[in-house]
Amino acid sequence: MTPFLSLNSIEMRYNNHVALQLEELEFEPQKIYSLVGSNGCGKSTLLQIIALLLKPTCGQMIFEGQKVVWKKHDLQQMRLNITLVHQSPYLFSRSVRHNIAYGLKLRGIHAKEQHQLVHEALEIVGLDGFGRRNARELSGGEQQRVAIARALVLRPRLLLLDEPTSNMDRASIDAFDQLLPTLVDQGMTIIQATHSPDQPERLRSTIIRMEDGRLL
Structure with missing residues (x-):
């Protein structure tokens, strides 16, 4: 199966600091993925790159079979199918x-x-x-x-969530957990960053563990 989204040799540097370094990462369509790891491990940086909001220092990303070209017009078209919900939305x-x-x-x-x-x-x-x-x-x-x-x-075809339940009470979290699988049934692919130790398993999501900007 052709990956819905693939990242190859992605690296994000800030001056001499390497914030993210991924050799290869692939996502299949209509699945839930959970990025887990401590603060500063690169989860939010990865989500911003996938959302086409942050250009990596180097590397290649392919979305629905199309190579991402970091030019305004090309990005605008792809962004119509990708939405990121920030941890503290404005x-x-x-x-x-x-x-x-x-x-x-x-x-x-x-x-x-x-x-x-x-x-x-x-x-x-x-x-x-x-x-x-x-x-x-x-x-x-x-x-x-x-x-x-x-x-x-x-x-969106791809929904990105950065710590979506961090400010929710128990009832809202339960409702959220019930919501995500229904979105997948409607055709969405979901990638979330989470600190919740048990939510990824409750959602039966594919878990991607990160540490110091790399995959474990």
Whole structure:
């Protein structure tokens, strides 16, 4: 099977410091992958490279059979299929609905379709009825779910999550664990970075262990 995503000889350097050094890493489609390791091991750096937000010092990445070319136009096209949810997502001091619809507006989606897609996304993350509330006034876990809804509404092929449950309570984590497999069934591939010792196994995800910027 041709890999959904492959990285070869990827290296990320900051001056003389090597933050990431991967010889080969492949991801298959419609699976959940969990990046695990201590703080500073390179998980977030790897996610930013895969999200096409950070250009590696050297190496090659192939996404859905197409070599990544680090030029603005080529990256814009690929980014339509890849979405990263940060550990501490930035939300506008506007309504939840406005925050989730923001990416749809940038893509020129009609207002009526925006409304329907936002409604569906809120239902998926368990925030039905939150549309008019100010996103900045929600709890940390609720804000994280708004950020996930904002990602899901774009229907990416590849969903990247950086410590998605770090600010969630137990009930929200349980709901999140139930959500991810349904997204895979809909065709998504998911790569998450996590500190949770047992969540990767609960999700039956493929575990990728990292240490000092390298794979174990």
